[in-house]
Amino acid sequence: MYAARKRPRQQRSRHTVEVILEAAAQLFQRNGFNATSTNHVADRAGVSIGSVYQYFPNKDALLVALAERHLDAALRGLGSVFDEIRRADLGLEAALRVLVGAVASAHRDRPELHQLLFDQAPRVPELVARLRDGERHLAALLAAELRRMGRGGPDAEVNALLAVQGIEAQLHGAYLHPPAGVDREAVVEAVTVLWCRALGEPLVPDHATGGHDHLERRHAPGADHQV
Template sequence: MPLPRKRPRQQRSKETYDAILEAAAQLFERDGYARATTNRIAERAGVSIGSLYQYFPDKDALLYALGERHMLGLTSRLLVTLSELRSTNPPLPQTVSAVVRAVADAHTAEPGLQRLLYDRAPRPRESAARLREVQQWIAAEVEHHLHRLAVGGPNRGLTALLLVQSIEAQLHGALLDPPEGCTAAQVVETVESLCLRALARP
């Protein structure tokens, strides 16, 4: 499976790497995977095709790197949100809403690229393991708030993990392809409602 050839270490190399990735994201979003050739990506990034191939052997490697960037962005958004929740300790509805909307924000940016990542991005074993690590980290934070709010049943660790996984799956699919007549805002509100009902005390 084609992966990025190497990671940049020097600042100038990092700037080149980031410029290529951003150019790929823009062209994939605007023109689709088939029309966004490596030559056009290199031209948009302002680098030679040789410089592009120094880091990325083909478009699949670019998709892989964009998937990693997406996961890093999601993690950063959630880190900010979860830190705020730790400091403010809001009631259950606001806590659920903050988590759901942080995940939703990551999926509503660059929708064309998101669809491409969902449909075509390579998913090697390392990426799957990293995703599980991120989910477990988020679940640990969610479990903290379940304890704080005295909801989630006797096995709050399991409840937190299932909540995190279900929120990600529901938002990813429904925000890419909302049911006819539904807006993204309605999708997010419905996911929040489902989480609150699942956490309702008996």
């Protein structure tokens, strides 16, 4: 019901599908999901309604395909962010500023469509599985960087997964809909500071090495931002 009827194999077919999806994205963003019909999408795309139905049986299938496209683009973009972090050999705070900034930027791009996809795209098993696989992939990249920095606490992999999921959820909520009197850049700063603190623990607990310097440093004014 929600899946595309078939996957395009030829270049021309792939182009047609992209045109249809872009038309749907523009109409969903401008008019809303309920006010948009498949006939509207066909007219906007400049194709016949039969061409739409050749690939998408209904509007829900269009929405799922858009969610897949959005997810794939986000994963590619964040993968490039981790390449940048690794090449620049960034510390924790600088790395998180790049990462949180990239996630915020993705939310700035067509926010109404982003909200629609989050709220109304059917949670089909294939889409959920792709999301979870993507989260685990990004968490592995983040965990590797945390280990390079000697940060992330005694279980960097778990903490990295919590960070990947948490940053997305926090920005989706508070960035798209900030509290009264708070601008979006303040939200980005708050999320960055929060995860600097959460991920700033050393890989090896101090009690394992017999030292207490880190505990004292953690509670010193401004110490949470030393990376």
